[in-house]
Amino acid sequence: MIWRVTALTLLYSAVLSEALTFYRPLFHQQSRNTRRRRDSWAVTSNFVECKSPVSPKEHKVLDTNTYETGFHGDDGFTFSLTWVGDGTGVILVLSTVSSSLESFYEGSYSRLYRSEDYGKAFHDISHAVNHTFIKKDFGICAGPGNSQQVILIAELPTTHNPGGVIFTSVDAGVTFKSVQLPFHPAQPISFHDKNKECLLVIGTDGGLWLSQDFGKKWSKIHDGVYSFTWGPGNTLFFSYSPKNTVDADKQGKLLLRRTQDLGRTFTTISQNIFTFGYIGGFLFTSVLEKQGSPRVIYVSSDQGENFNKALLPTATSEQFYSLLDGDEDMIFIHVDSPGENSHFGTIYTSDDRGILYSKSLERHLFGMERKSDFTNVTSLRGVYLTNVLKKDGRITTVITFNKGGEWIPLRKPQNVDCGRNVKKCNLHIHGEHCHYSGISPMVPLTDPSAVGLIIAHGSVGDSISASKPDVYVSSDGGYNWIGTLRGPHFYSILDSGGLLVAVEAHKDRPVHVIKFSTDEGQCWKTYNFTTHPFFIAGLASEPGSKTMNISVFGYRPDDDDQPMWVAVTIDFEKLLTRECGDEDYMEWLAHSDSSETAGCVLGYKETFRRLKMMSVCRNGRDYVVSKQQMPCPCTREDYMCDYGYYHHENSSECVLQEGFIDKTPKNCVESDKHQITGYRKIPSDKCEGGFSPPHQKIHCGNSSNTSNSTQPYEGTKEVWLQIVMGVSVGIVLLAIVVAVAVTAHRRKYSQRSTAYRFSALQLHEDGPNMESAPNSNRASYQEGSDDDLIE
Template sequence: MIWRLTALMVACFAVSAEAVTFSRRVSDEQPRNPRQKRDSWAVKSSFTTCKTALSPREQKTLGRNTYETGFHGDDGFTFSLTWVGDGTGVILVLSTVSTPLESFYEGGSTRLYRSEDYGKSFHDISHAINSSFIKKDFGICAGPGNSQQVILTAELPITHTPGGVIFTSVDSGVTFKSVQLPFHPAQPISFHDQNQQCLLVIGTDSGLWLSQDFGNSWSKIHDGVYSFTWGPGNTLFFSYSPENTVEADKRGELFLRRTRDLGQTFTTIAQNVFTFGYIGGFLFTSVMEKQGSPRVIYVSSDQGDYFNKALLPTASSEQFYSLLDGDEDMIFIHVDSPGDNSYFGTIYTSDDRGILYSKSLEHHLFGIERKSDFINVTSLRGVYLTNVLVEDGRISTVISFNKGGEWRPLKKPENVECGRGVERCNLHIHGEHSLHSSIAPMLPLSDPSAVGLIIAHGSVGDSISASKPDVYVSSDGGYNWIGTLRGPHHYSILDSGGLIVAVEAHKDRPVNSIKFSTDEGQCWKTYNFTVQPFFIAGLASEPGTKSMNIGVFGYRPEDDDRPMWVAVTIDFEQLLTRECNEDDYEEWLAHSDDGGASETDGCVLGYKETYRRLRKMSVCRNGRNYVVSKQQTPCPCTREDYMCDYGYYRHENSSECVEEANFSDKKLEICLNGEMEELYTKGYRKIPSDKCQGGFSPLRHMDASNKHCGNSSEGSSSGHHLPRLDQVWLQIVIGVSVGVVVLAVITAVANTVRRMNYRQRSTTYRFSALQLHEDEPCITSISGPSSNRASFQEDSDDDLIE
């Protein structure tokens, strides 16, 4: 498990060649001195937050539990930090040389440091890996979950050696074992989620290599592989070329194969594949049915036994498609509006089979640098945030509390007022576009263990502002907000939401203080954690929010112009010593307006949820054993439990679904798995995963028409023939046809790994996100001083846009 630092946080200075470390306790000593056409402004004088002074006891306690470590050296180092496991307290720091490979082997060295006390002290363990040069791009990989597994990948000249070298550890880096590989890795090694001994990677020879003993031995299970993704259990999907080479103009000639026994047997499940992905139990493929033809989306909910064509509006090859999010019940997909330079489009949501899609949100912002502000709020069920383009090119934030069934603007925080002349005053949240433009240093942050809590950068007005954002907090899942900190900050959630911390984000001046709150951002205390301020790169804590240790990382210019990386660890556990008891918790009904007085109050997706959570005024410690508890109560069905069916859409500010133009009283015929079915609908279909009972129940049913359709050919288990890949289509029986779906690009498909040339890509990762992407266990180093602009290249198909 790692925490990813990014180059966005600071214009990083390079750290040096011969590194020495030192550690000291910090005592009570005090320090010495996107495309946005117009902005909207809030009146800052009304932005108020509660601030209380740090008591002498608190100052002394934190001083005794604050530790600072410096990493010295000459120019040329990059810096990466990895957390190993959850609750282990182990951190690995790797500093690697950025000089040419040949020069390095003439006398350079790599330094590896290890801490087993949450960063209070570090020890040089470079000897454990023979001071080998570790890759900067994906040098450290940590195992998933609570695993104590670590893999280091060494950099070796491909032309000089038959294979690469990795170092493996099963004891959180106490010891490492050197393994000579029969190939050179072309990408990070991928861990199996459940089988800790199982590893997979694509080599520079395009071979797919498997290890079932945690890297000790490897076998090639297939040639010519372009990309792969783990499926459930021992299932694996991968695309490959029969000619064992993958060229850019041959991508539409790939085959998709599946193995359910880790490469013992294979089944070819699709051909003419351009790209594919597996998300939420749905297997997606973009298929070129004829060479040079537009790409079409097919989806399978049974791991590739049968594919059906996704039913979406007609699109041209210039338009952009993106999978935004998904689970076992539903998929969100963005479709660009027509036009080569479109920066917006429409979000569609699927039925529970991932086949039939309905319009959810128009004018969705997506396209500037291929970034999307679409965010899943993980601290409350069914909540999503995103930004839309409104008139005059302005950007506005909307939120959905029922998985895209309805969207509404965010409320204005009560303690912030808008300027004069602002007709519509709402809160607007900064997302990926602002991160990429260096307007905001972090994305919105939430966690399932901190019920209802969201921390985000934003501005108040009639649209989002391009000026420096402030920090806003919601404690009820996005219904209500408060302005809590002025200016941009790095922030983190600790102790399952019982403690939040923040440091100011400045590119032009160093920082020496951290702010912390025990009441979800209503009041803050400030603690000076170092005598000598330094430029902040960001905050880091263990994955999840259970820890009460926070690390502040950055660099400090030295008098001789040699920069020094700095790590300061603060242990808040000694400050909040009292364990929470029953009196510290309260019953809280989510999504409620009147405390549950009415039958439907608090009903979302068919049921109410009452949580047991910490009172804001309780100053105590949840602890590592804290588990979120809740009670669920079913609700009667209303229109809010339904999405608009295919061919219908929901008017703005209305819960009624109305027919789209030229769609009135049409009967739909759908070809599914080779059989024709007739769909009768009044315009509504229940939201997938909705559990409402009784109440509003609009007519909707499908009847078999006893007609065969599509391709009904059966495949053999040997994999020499394709299983049934139905030409699924939808027909409006009064002669109005619905065009086929064209796929320009599929992006943001979770867990898909493909062969890349990492040396030609500047790959960095999010420092913090609303959902931490734990599917990528490897970290990319911070280096500098080239740029302080955000640069994100997640595994997606953005580079395939034509």
């Protein structure tokens, strides 16, 4: 199956910078073959979109605070945008023109623009970098958090230059210093999140290069490196080939090393690995135990001191594994179903050690294009949504409110009538698959500062519709929804949820209207932001959803038929002038819509102080989410089925899998006295007392018939958990901005364009469980990613 990739691309980097990359040929979409699915009942949304024009007074205020900038260029140029710092208002725009000549560097050039007022005005600062051609794919690297550090990577031919050139700035791009490198970077430069002077990058020579003075001097700390990721403190993990052979990563011959002192000393912690990843405090490796055997996954919770095999169901050579999400308490893993053309599998969740896994969701959609709709709803604890592939070919959406313990369909939106011919009518969310195919311009959007708020494209009926979706909003974390905007849109959350903005997404006609809502999407006002409509490419706002400024980017043919990119920035701060007071907020019990739990989810209640829906005021940049927690007595909902057990179809009981007892003696944890009891409390659940599940104890102890396997590395402690894993084992680490960010790179040092995904859902400040995962906001570079192995 082949899907059409839309031209608009958006990269959310791991360091609180935002990069938008646009390409000139936006509006011509070729047809591609797609997998045929059974026709399903889909309802044409019949809700009435509530909208009205702004008043003359409001129109005048917005006119005064709307700013338009045009960027002229030649046919074929790209346009990228990067935010610098947090609350600085600084945006860097890079436009590059690639020559069609045989010699790429003849006729190619770039321009660098800077704004220090949230995009209201841009100034050409190309002279600050001597008009040097900057790389268009990862040419701008911005520092983490509120850092004002910026690095520009120049594009130079490696055949004529022994080393590359970078430009560094410590004042958010006001001034730059040129630095000659002894190597050519093969990827974006990675910043240490605590030490502002510490930088790390892999060069085209395969060397791992370190700078401890913000790029002034560089030293090679290791050769033959394929991928690396930061760990806690000064800990660094990286895979490398002792022989530095190009195809070593395909043969499982890589070694995994760790340094805890920035390259002064090294420890080899695993061998015969294909790939590795670090997420939520867990270190995962994909290991080839012996030549010709399937791969297995080992996991360590102590930075590689000890490794245990992950206890998962078997997988054939046609299957793969994908790490969907995780924190220090639990990991979500997708296990593909058998068959070369399988487009679905099963989601399993781990215990708090990342070792034992239980079935969470069957027939989880994960297509051949390697796109999963698995979504972490960051605006409410424990909520995830994804899509499943039914046996008859329909794709439907399910949601969990207790971290994978139970999945249920989404409710029908309150203002949509599904009609007589539809027996089952639910809302179905258009996720990554629909975005990748060009059906939806954006995936679901949510933010921790906008408690309970979700805005997403979707359709109603008995399955997802292939027609154009509408926009739906939930204000309570996914329990209830309303239809809010007709047709596909680009949308953004501003002022911590106090303001929503949207523009229509059309490929065939220009747009000049922006819509905004101060009541969580119940009703929208419309404003004509330009007198010269243009084709909309997307919206851009400062990371964190606290800003009141939004930039609309797009393309307008100029009078002489030359392309012109356009940026229109609208400042809503002068429109919402009143600061919110105590009377504008209310106490809101999360998950209170579930009558069975009365707000008790994962063992405790959370009461938030949140803005009233009808309050028209400004939260402001200093707004902080306030909440109170209270433990709950345990219920059946606080437990999930243990390894080897599953939910019986007609009851909530956990039933032992057929034949599991016969396999149990060799599926045990030798290092402790774990007992498989049929039930286990959901990791991170804080319930106290109450329900106690019936235990069907199966003792795990030493087993005489346990066969030996190759250990990850001599001296590490191996737990004998037998699992047959396919040749195509995939660890796909979900990039989560700030909290968990993983960027895949292949070991191909010829420069290639990076395919950035429009993944606005992942734009948030704190991420999941940041308090317990202090190092998860490091950038990780998986150049030997198993993503390559499952294509």
